[in-house]
Amino acid sequence: MAELVSEERRNEILPGLGVKGWVGVPERDAIRKVYMFGNFVDAWGWMTMVALHCEKQNHHPEWLNVYRTVDVTLTTHDAGGLTDLDLRIANKMDELAEHFSNVSFQDDLAEPIACLCGTADSH
Numbered sequence: 872m873a874e875l876v877s878e879e880r881r882n883e884i885l886p887g888l889g890v891k892g893w894v895g896v897p898e899r900d901a902i903r904k905v906y907m908f909g910n911f912v913d914a915w916g917w918m919t920m921v922a923l924h925c926e927k928q929n930h931h932p933e934w935l936n937v938y939r940t941v942d943v944t945l946t947t948h949d950a951g952g953l954t955d956l957d958l959r960i961a962n963k964m965d966e967l968a969e970h971f972s973n974v975s976f977q978d979d980l981a982e983p984i985a986c987l988c989g990t991a992d993s994h
């Protein structure tokens with residue numbers, strides 16, 4: 872089974888994801904990003920590309936689409952928190968979003984990603 876990301880690796884990786892709009896989820900060992908695409912078709916197209924990738928990896932996001940926004944939460948249910956699978960999928964999501972013009976992310980989400988540094992120790 873995939874292991875929770877170590878504190879050392881969190882300190883190394885999470886700040887970079889934070890710059891790209893990923894935040895921590897209150898009370899959960901999970902990361903979240905709200906993408907805003909140019910329109911619904913782009914949002915859905917991106918979700919389709921991501922879904923095929925996730926199915927291949929057998930690792931699936933919690934996500935919600937409303938019109939041109941996609942609110943994504945990543946965590947590994949089997950492990951009860953963040954694993955490398957989540958970090959890899961987060962990077963893949965950002966990479967696939969680059970195929971679209973006029974994409975942004977919501978940057979006023981509450982919880983800074985740094986709050987997840989060290990969370991692995993408490994499990």
Ligand SMILES: C[C@H](O)[C@H](O)[C@H]1CNC2=NC(N)=NC(=O)C2=N1
Binds near residue numbers: 929930947948949
């Ligand atoms: C049986 C199957 O491998 C598991 O249920 C997979 C499927 N996709 C998953 N996705 C996520 N996000 N977490 C999991 O623990 C998980 N487990």
